[in-house]
Amino acid sequence: MTAKQHSDATDSIEFECELPDPPEKVWRALTVPDLLAAWMMPNDIKPEIGSRFAFAKPDAPIECEVLDAEPERLLRYSWRERPEPGNAADPLAGPLDSPMDSIVTFTLDRTVSGGTHLRIVHDGFARVATSAVAMVGGGCRLSLNAHSTKQTIAANKPRLFLRAA
Numbered sequence: 001m002t003a004k005q006h007s008d009a010t011d012s013i014e015f016e017c018e019l020p021d022p023p024e025k026v027w028r029a030l031t032v033p034d035l036l037a038a039w040m041m042p043n044d045i046k047p048e049i050g051s052r053f054a055f056a057k058p059d060a061p062i063e064c065e066v067l068d069a070e071p072e073r074l075l076r077y078s079w080r081e082r083p084e085p086g087n088a089a090d091p092l093a094g095p096l097d098s099p100m101d102s103i104v105t106f107t108l109d110r111t112v113s114g115g116t117h118l119r120i121v122h123d124g125f126a127r128v129a130t131s132a133v134a135m136v137g138g139g140c141r142l143s144l145n146a147h148s149t150k151q152t153i154a155a156n157k158p159r160l161f162l163r164a165a
Helices: 023-031 033-039 131-137 157-164
Strands: 002-005 013-019 052-055 062-070 074-081 100-110 116-123 142-144 152-154
Touching: 023 033, 023 074, 023 100, 023 116, 062 100
Parallel strands: none
Antiparallel strands: 002 013, 013 116, 052 062, 062 074, 074 100, 100 116, 142 152
16 A cells, blocks of 8 residues: 655545455445454444534544445545544644544456455645545555555555455
8 A cells, every 4th residue: 555645735645455355345335334453443324425424532523424436436425524622632632623524535447357446535634734634534444565565554454345245
């Protein structure tokens, strides 16, 4: 997986990776609440356009709305984070102590080998200093593969995709 942060007007963070698992399995990992909770946060997602859901976070929920959903191909939702009053006093809270409205897009494409090319774009994430801090703060547990700058895998990926089967 490659990660890059843009400093242009969109202020997006992008991740791309090649997964050996087919798009059907990756789609389930993104849209079945228990499977999504295994690598993100508890949630009540329904992959239907207009559906509202929330990620449960200790200090405040992240409110979302599905903007686009094409099974096994595209999932896009709004991400509205409203920290509890008083969290601004936390010296580690930094830029996330203020409201954040953004859009998260997952694009899945089947690879020649039958796996999935996954692209994740989080638009409007300008207030976060680094992509690693941003994704860990958002609940995404990623680890960099030291052998290749083009390969990053989810730390709990084997368990995640076994459960998605």
